[in-house]
Each structure stands twice: as C-alpha cells, then as structure tokens.
Amino acid sequence: MHHPTSSYPIKRFDLSTNTSLKAWSAADEYLLQHVTDLDNPPKHMSIYHDRFGFLACHLQAFHPTVITIQKSQEKAIKANLELNGISLSNFSNPLSSLDNKIDLALIKNPKSLALFQLYLEHLIHHSTEDLTVFSAFMTRHFTPKLLKIAGEYFEEVKQSKAKKKARVMILTQKKHVIRKEIIDTIVYKSRVYQQYWGVFSGGHIDYATQYFLEHMQIRQTDHCILDVGSGNGIIANEIAIQLPDAEIHLLDDSCLAVASAKLNITGAHIYHHFNNDLSIFDDHTFDLIVTNPPFHFEHEINIDTPIQLFKECLRCLKKGGSLQLVANHHLNYKVHLEKLFSSVQVIAQNDKYVIYRCIKTR
Numbered sequence: 360m361h362h363p364t365s366s367y368p369i370k371r372f373d374l375s376t377n378t379s380l381k382a383w384s385a386a387d388e389y390l391l392q393h394v395t396d397l398d399n400p401p402k403h404m405s406i407y408h409d410r411f412g413f414l415a416c417h418l419q420a421f422h423p424t425v426i427t428i429q430k431s432q433e434k435a436i437k438a439n440l441e442l443n444g445i446s447l448s449n450f451s452n453p454l455s456s457l458d459n460k461i462d463l464a465l466i467k468n469p470k471s472l473a474l475f476q477l478y479l480e481h482l483i484h485h486s487t488e489d490l491t492v493f494s495a496f497m498t499r500h501f502t503p504k505l506l507k508i509a510g511e512y513f514e515e516v517k518q519s520k521a522k523k524k525a526r527v528m529i530l531t532q533k534k535h536v537i538r539k540e541i542i543d544t545i546v547y548k549s550r551v552y553q554q555y556w557g558v559f560s561g562g563h564i565d566y567a568t569q570y571f572l573e574h575m576q577i578r579q580t581d582h583c584i585l586d587v588g589s590g591n592g593i594i595a596n597e598i599a600i601q602l603p604d605a606e607i608h609l610l611d612d613s614c615l616a617v618a619s620a621k622l623n624i625t626g627a628h629i630y631h632h633f634n635n636d637l638s639i640f641d642d643h644t645f646d647l648i649v650t651n652p653p654f655h656f657e658h659e660i661n662i663d664t665p666i667q668l669f670k671e672c673l674r675c676l677k678k679g680g681s682l683q684l685v686a687n688h689h690l691n692y693k694v695h696l697e698k699l700f701s702s703v704q705v706i707a708q709n710d711k712y713v714i715y716r717c718i719k720t721r
C-alpha cells in the first residue's frame with residue numbers, strides 16, 4: 360500500500376513542565392506501521408484515544424474520524440494539526456453516532472479498561488462486517504483482561520510480537536452482540552449516581568471524595584459555587600442538597616463525565632461545562648470552589664495541571680470566598696497553594712488525605 364506518512368513534529372500542548380515526557384510512544388509508531396503494512400487502504404478509518412495527535416497527523420491522508428473524550432485532547436490534536444498545516448474536521452466522541460461505517464479502527468489503549476470496552480462497544484455498532492481493529496499498548500500495561508474484553512466483541516484476537524516494548528492486538532471477525540447498557544451506578548447515602556463507562560472512579564465512590572464530603576465547609580451564604588473536575592457530579596449534588604437555592608456550576612474535561620453529571624444533577628440553577636480550564640468564567644464570580652483535583656493523566660502523574668487550575672480558581676473567587684480541595688498527602692499541594700493564597704488551612708486530615716481551605720483575602 361502507498362506509504363501514508365511523512366514525518367510531522369508533534370508537541371504535547373499540555374501543562375506538563377517535565378520536558379522528558381514525549382507526545383507519543385512506541386505504541387503509536389507500531390500502530391502506524393500496521394496501517395502502512397496493509398494490502399488495501401481502508402474506506403473509513405477511525406482513531407480512538409490519540410493523545411496529542413500523532414496518529415491524526417500521520418494518518419491524515421485517510422481522512423480519519425478522530426474520536427476523543429477530553430476537551431484538552433481535542434484542543435491538543437487540533438493544535439498539532441494546525442501546526443502541521445493539516446485540515447481535518449471529522450471529530451466525534453464515543454457517545455455519538457458516526458456518519459460512516461468504520462472498516463479500520465485504531466485504538467491507542469486507554470488506561471481504563473472500562474473506557475477500552477466503551478470504545479469497542481461504540482465501534483461494534485458503527486462498523487462494517489469486515490471491521491479490523493488495531494489496538495496498541497506498552498507491554499508493561501498489558502493485562503489478560505484486555506483479551507477477555509476483546510473476546511467479547513471479536514472471534515479472532517491476535518497479538519503482534521513486541522517491538523520497542525509495544526504490542527498491537529489485531530481484532531477481526533466481529534461478533535453480533537446485543538447493545539449493552541454503557542452506564543454503571545454507584546451509591547452514596549442511599550443516593551444512586553450514574554456514570555458512563557470510563558468515568559472516574561469506577562464502581563464505587565472515590566475514598567478521597569467521600570472524605571471530602573464528610574468534611575467540606577459549606578456556608579449558607581455561599582450562593583455561587585463551582586465544582587472543578589466534577590466527574591459524575593457527586594460533590595456538586597451533595598452541595599445542592601444542602602443549598603437548594605445556590606447557583607452551581609460543574610466543569611469537567613471529559614465529555615463522558617459531563618454527560619454522566621447531567622444524569623445526576625439538573626435544575627434551574629445548575630450549569631454544566633465541558634472544558635479543561637476556567638477561561639469561560641469572569642474574575643470574582645464564586646463564593647466557593649470545590650475540587651477533588653485531577654493529577655493522574657493516563658499512566659502519568661502531573662501536578663502542573665491542578666496547580667494551573669488552582670491559579671484560575673483564585674482569579675474566579677470573590678474576595679472572602681474559598682477554594683476547598685482534597686488531596687493525597689504526598690502531593691504536597693500546601694507549598695503551591697501558599698504561593699497563591701494568603702490563608703491556607705488544613706480543615707481535616709487522616710493518614711492518607713488532607714483537605715485544604717484556601718481563602719481569598721484580597
């Protein structure tokens with residue numbers, strides 16, 4: 360087959376300051392090789408979970424449909440396309456229908472197995488009979504559960520040899536499976552929260568979130584509230600129960616999280632935002648900002664993103680308003696918070712988590 364790739368520079372376009380982190384891995388390169396080795400070009404290709412656009416840029420000649428779940432991911436991919444002078448407009452997400460039936464799909468495997476399954480579930484209902492899937496991962500991230508999930512959807516599940524510590528699974532002969540319910544539930548205080556597969560925190564309430572809900576300090580005078588990284592909306596909803604007249608905003612980078620939160624909390628004063636920063640909010644807007652902030656990004660840990668979010672929280676708080684957050688002790692956010700806020704108090708802590716209350720005094 361004609362070689363579809365030139366070499367494109369790809370940047371990370373995220374907030375990580377660690378310059379040793381790369382914008383793609385050997386798993387991405389191995390996926391690319393599998394496409395170039397094909398005898399016949401696909402008619403309709405889709406790419407799932409491309410992180411910064413390495414695959415979208417290098418495979419642009421196929422006009423792929425790029426399936427993303429995060430606003431940050433969509434922004435980074437579009438920035439790399441623009442950097443390389445490529446126009447590609449076909450973006451979608453795993454909750455939407457696709458215009459064309461896919462015959463070749465590439466999946467850069469997500470860390471979440473539930474998300475991997477959501478991608479296969481999406482694909483199986485939007486593909487031709489002769490669908491082939493190449494799904495790639497670094498060998499250290501392999502788990503036999505991947506084969507089990509793939510086997511639910513495909514008769515034939517093969518694995519390539521490892522190359523530069525990466526491996527590709529080749530899935531063919533799709534099965535005729537019944538559409539599955541792609542929503543799980545978790546229960547907190549007898550309240551049922553729904554969430555799409557792949558949304559934080561899997562099958563139960565996160566322990567840090569639970570600890571936060573037990574100790575957060577809500578004032579009756581808190582009228583305008585923001586939950587940053589709101590996930591399924593559990594923190595915002597527990598606040599809404601205590602302050603039914605408050606205006607509550609939920610913000611999350613994941614469209615699956617936002618769609619889940621919409622199932623759990625709605626109302627005249629409830630606003631959902633799909634974004635990865637606070638640029639849509641004016642200065643001095645909120646009385647209270649709450650967050651169980653993100654610091655895991657796939658297999659990487661990075662606190663540059665939460666620190667940037669804290670800076671934006673400071674800007675968006677009213678004078679006298681507070682940012683309250685829960686964190687693992689080892690992240691040592693106090694040092695960073697004290698550079699921003701003149702008052703940083705520990706309002707609760709146990710051997711694992713700490714809850715900070717940061718007040719904007721001026």
Ligand SMILES: C[S@@+](CC[C@H](N)C(=O)[O-])C[C@H]1O[C@@H](n2cnc3c(N)ncnc32)[C@H](O)[C@@H]1O
Pocket residue numbers: 431559560565568587588589590591592593594610611612613616634635636650651652653654664
């Ligand atoms: C630790 S989880 C907390 C979820 C939810 N609040 C809870 O307690 O169950 C962090 C959330 O932040 C979201 N997130 C990651 N980066 C973000 C960003 N830059 N802006 C907004 N949300 C972000 C993730 O999608 C995830 O839902």
